[in-house]
Amino acid sequence: MAQEAWSDICVQCVELLVNVPVSVLLVTFAATLTGFLVLVYVTLYAVAPVPRKPYPEEKQYRTLTKDGAITEPQALPCWQDALDAKRRPGRTLENPSVEEPELFLSLVVPAYNEEDRLGGMLEEAVNYLERMYGTVTGAIPNGVDADAAQKALRQRKSANGHANGSATSHPVHDNKGWEIIIVSDGSKDKTEETAFTFARDHQLSLHPKGYSGPWTPGTKEGVHIPPGTIRVVTLTENRGKGGAVTHGMRHVRGQYVVFADADGASKFEDLGKLVAACQGVEDSLGRGVAVGSRAHMVGSEAVVKRSKLRNFLMHSFHLILWLLTPSKTATIKDTQCGFKLFTRASLPYIIPYMHSEGWIFDVEMLMLAEFAGIPVAEVPVGWREVMGSKLNVVRDSVGMAWGLAVLRAAWLLGIYQRT
Structure with missing residues (x-):
């Protein structure tokens, strides 16, 4: 019935x-x-995520004076604030440009509770940066007292009319000058103290302590660095890796800007490959991006030894990327490697329009580069698994897939706009 x-x-x-x-x-x-x-x-x-505006105290930095004391908070230079003052509401600024760089290379390091891993990463970074882009003089003459010896060690050939780490309005010459901006992303441990201890020892000591890192397990004597080269920025509240990177990149002074993870998993010696690749693809406006890639490691022992679940999630994420991202971004084999280089001229087309503050921020950077027609080079780099990762494989993989879907839909439907 x-x-x-x-x-x-x-x-x-x-x-x-x-x-x-x-x-x-x-x-x-x-x-x-x-x-x-x-x-x-x-x-x-x-x-759709909306990044919060930085608090006033987050737009300041601390560094070390010549005698190793920690300075009072000082105002960070901010190229984006200068651009925003020129921008009209609802309109895209045509051919935005920023002030001339003060030095050749800026390194941004996002750090959340990284007291155990930061020292080794900084050791490998400053060794390379000082050797390639620094201007330290040679050996100390015999018979010179300690103060004079330290002064001699820090004496630097003029780079752009200034000592490394000092401000100037002149263009960069001879590929000299570097800085490190450590963005402490609401850290609760001794991340900042570790950074200052490292900087103080490498600035003042005749024989700086060498920290062992993922690529340099044997400790060697460290290199000398000048005052003010390492800057520490403190975020009052944790924003996520993407938020910390974006915040740091608003305040860089370099002609080239690279961000690298605080664990030192990427081989810092490969930075030269990124610079060369970026220079090789730069357009007439000086815009270019070079991304470090671990795609060549698929099938290697480091990847094969991972759990089947982790490898499955990795391949699934790559498939989702291919399906959801624009055509050129979809061809990049490794979007998530935490080792990416940008020319200064490319930053105004990317950083002001960033929304993602979590793990998926790399993809938005690459999408924005594609939207602006900025050429991107993918460069194979060395990479090693480092203990202490804060990534939860299952939870964060699901979160990244969801974040990517929301991100792509928001840009596609006009919720996010480049105005």
Whole structure:
């Protein structure tokens, strides 16, 4: 009986639909579809991340004086603030440009509770940066007292008319001058103290302590660095890796800007490959991006030894990337390697429009580069697994997939705009 009753109801429904005018059905369908799209848009608008504005104290930095004392907080230079002052509401600034660089290379290091791993990473970084882009003089003459010896060690050939780490308005010459901006992302441990201890020892000591890192397990004597080269920026609240990187990149002074993870997993010696590749693809406006890639390591022992779940999630994420990202970004084999280099001229087309502050921020950077027509080079780099990762494989993989879907839809539907 119940089946017959339901059959009668279905027959009546069909008869009613047949008798409804086609125009009414089309209007009903259009209204339903419109309502669904509006619901999707409103929902997406509600869940799409909006980065918070930095607090006033987050736009300051601390460094060391010549005698090794920690300075009072000082105002960070900010090229984006200068651009924003020129920008009109609702309009894209045509051919945005920033002030001339003060030095050749800036390194941004996002750090959240990294007291155990930061020293080794900094050791490998400053060894390379000072050797390639520094201007330290040679050996100490015999018979010179300690103060004079330290002064001699720190004496530097003029780079752009200034000692490394000092400000100037002149263009960069001879590929000299570097800085490190450590962005402490709401750290609760001794990350900042570790950074200052490292800087003080390498600035003042005749024989700086060498920290062992992922690529230099044997400790060697460290190199000398000048005052002010390492700057520490403190974020009051944790923003996520993407938020810390973006914040640091707003305040760089270099002609080239690279960010690297605090664990030192990427081989810092490969930075030269990124610089060369970036210089090779730069367009007429001086814009270019070089991304470190671990794609060549697929099938290597380091990857094979990972759990099957982790490898499955890695391949699944790559498939989602290929499906959801724009054409050129989809061709990049490794979007998540934490070792990427940008020319200064490319920053105004990317950094002001960033929204993602979590793990997926790399993809948004590459998408924005593609939207602006900035050439991107992918460069194989060395990489090693480092203990102490804060990545939860399952939870963060799901979060990255969701974040990527929201990100792509927000840009596609106009919730995010480059204005």
